[in-house]
Amino acid sequence: MPSPSSSHVVIFPFMAQGHTLPLLDLSKALSHQQINVTIITTPSNANSIAKTIANHPKISLVEIPFPIVDGLPKDCENTSQLPSMEFHLPFLLATKQLQKPFEQVLQTMLESKTPPICVISDFFLGWTLASCQALGVPRLVFHGMGILSMAITKSTWFHAPQLESVSMFDPLELPGMRLPFTLTRADLPGSINLPEHDDKFYQFIQEVGEADAKSWGVIVNSFEELEKSHIPAFESFYINRAKAWCLGPLCLYEKTGSDKSTNQDHSCTLTQWLTEQVTPDSVIYVSFGTQADVSDSQLDEVAFALEESGSPFLWVVRSKTWSLPAGLEEKIKGRGLIVREWVNQRQILSHRAIGGFLSHCGWNSVLESVSAGVPILAWPMIAEQSLNAKFIVDGLGAGFSVKGVQNQVSKIPVSRQAICEGVEELMGGSKGRIAKERAQALGRVARRAVHKAGSSHDTLNKLIGQLRVSM
Numbered sequence: 001m002p003s004p005s006s007s008h009v010v011i012f013p014f015m016a017q018g019h020t021l022p023l024l025d026l027s028k029a030l031s032h033q034q035i036n037v038t039i040i041t042t043p044s045n046a047n048s049i050a051k052t053i054a055n056h057p058k059i060s061l062v063e064i065p066f067p068i069v070d071g072l073p074k075d076c077e078n079t080s081q082l083p084s085m086e087f088h089l090p091f092l093l094a095t096k097q098l099q100k101p102f103e104q105v106l107q108t109m110l111e112s113k114t115p116p117i118c119v120i121s122d123f124f125l126g127w128t129l130a131s132c133q134a135l136g137v138p139r140l141v142f143h144g145m146g147i148l149s150m151a152i153t154k155s156t157w158f159h160a161p162q163l164e165s166v167s168m169f170d171p172l173e174l175p176g177m178r179l180p181f182t183l184t185r186a187d188l189p190g191s192i193n194l195p196e197h198d199d200k201f202y203q204f205i206q207e208v209g210e211a212d213a214k215s216w217g218v219i220v221n222s223f224e225e226l227e228k229s230h231i232p233a234f235e236s237f238y239i240n241r242a243k244a245w246c247l248g249p250l251c252l253y254e255k256t257g258s259d260k261s262t263n264q265d266h267s268c269t270l271t272q273w274l275t276e277q278v279t280p281d282s283v284i285y286v287s288f289g290t291q292a293d294v295s296d297s298q299l300d301e302v303a304f305a306l307e308e309s310g311s312p313f314l315w316v317v318r319s320k321t322w323s324l325p326a327g328l329e330e331k332i333k334g335r336g337l338i339v340r341e342w343v344n345q346r347q348i349l350s351h352r353a354i355g356g357f358l359s360h361c362g363w364n365s366v367l368e369s370v371s372a373g374v375p376i377l378a379w380p381m382i383a384e385q386s387l388n389a390k391f392i393v394d395g396l397g398a399g400f401s402v403k404g405v406q407n408q409v410s411k412i413p414v415s416r417q418a419i420c421e422g423v424e425e426l427m428g429g430s431k432g433r434i435a436k437e438r439a440q441a442l443g444r445v446a447r448r449a450v451h452k453a454g455s456s457h458d459t460l461n462k463l464i465g466q467l468r469v470s471m
């Protein structure tokens with residue numbers, strides 16, 4: 001059995017920001033437990049990762065080359081570099097070609113003085129299971145989703161034939177699950193809404209899903225107090241009694257802002273602007289993540305809504321084609337700040353000036369907002385975000401939805417009036433006050449979970465202990 005000082009864990013993230021960041025947080029949490037961590041990634045991704053782990057001597061990087069593939073732009077090694085989501089499937093398929101170099105790296109490690117006690121790899125990198133099994137190393141899978149959303153997704157795929165007769169807006173009954181909200185097929189993400197078996201994306205997900213179910217265990221970025229009642233249903237989809245290890249919120253293991261920002265001057269400018277907003281909880285933070293494509297006309301509606309709401313706002317805009325509508329710049333001067341660069345979202349959400357978050361409800365954003373005690377105005381756009389939104393709104397009561405957003409099936413633009421009403425209610429209405437109280441209560445529970453004797457802290461220690469014994 002490896003001694004505590006020699007224990008070594010390999011982490012292999014999928015090449016997308018939302019998948020990589022929580023695994024970097026996990027790497028730091030493991031290093032604080034005196035465990036050596038090796039992160040495997042490609043050269044372009046290694047450049048950005050190296051900056052965040054510079055102060056962590058127990059974390060190292062190993063680079064393997066990203067394949068050159070027809071149909072993918074040259075030097076595209078991260079989903080943030082894809083010209084559009086049309087390239088997502090070719091990118092996923094290209095990662096399969098990383099298997100041989102991964103196996104070579106793993107074999108070399110096994111022959112060293114500190115062989116890994118496990119490999120933690122992303123759900124999309126399902127082929128790592130076969131490699132790990134061939135070399136006798138436990139593989140744990142990481143999804144980047146919450147327990148409830150994963151359980152709903154798996155149940156929907158597993159019971160798809162029985163659900164085909166249910167209309168889009170009738171309540172769904174999922175066997176073995178007690179949902180904290182009413183769920184319809186219209187609420188389900190397009191990618192899991194009764195999938196087409198001939199679809200290539202479905203076939204890829206089916207393949208990585210089979211590897212997922214056979215993994216040694218599952219790393220979950222959540223905490224038991226938030227989703228404990230849904231863990232048995234989720235674990236029922238795994239073989240060999242694989243356990244879900246709730247270790248989150250992973251973003252809380254290290255103090256906010258302890259790592260140097262990739263743009264320190266920019267970060268200081270934002271912090272200064274927020275500090276100049278004298279009234280606590282007065283600013284609404286607006287961000288729709290790194291993957292969703294929001295049209296310029298829809299961004300216009302957001303801009304007009306924020307101006308009409310009267311609330312101070314900090315808005316992160318990804319679009320390279322959108323510009324502020326004529327006449328608005330003068331109207332929002334001093335009250336609104338629009339940013340087009342990368343921001344330290346955790347640092348922003350933890351600032352005393354922030355009182356609400358207009359969010360796409362990616363799981364990382366939900367956890368970061370909950371951890372900071374900030375209520376959410378939910379506007380889900382892609383993937384499992386609609387499920388996260390229902391959980392935060394109907395299940396936890398720590399936010400509410402923009403009225404014009406019915407579901408991800410609907411493509412109707414959301415009006416400035418609906419957005420404005422949501423912002424006004426979140427920042428100054430009775431529903432907003434209730435959501436804030438609930439979010440703050442959840443934040444206190446989240447912070448306790450990662451502290452000594454907390455649920456996630458204890459689960460992390462149990463996981464490490466069990467892996468050491470298994471080797």
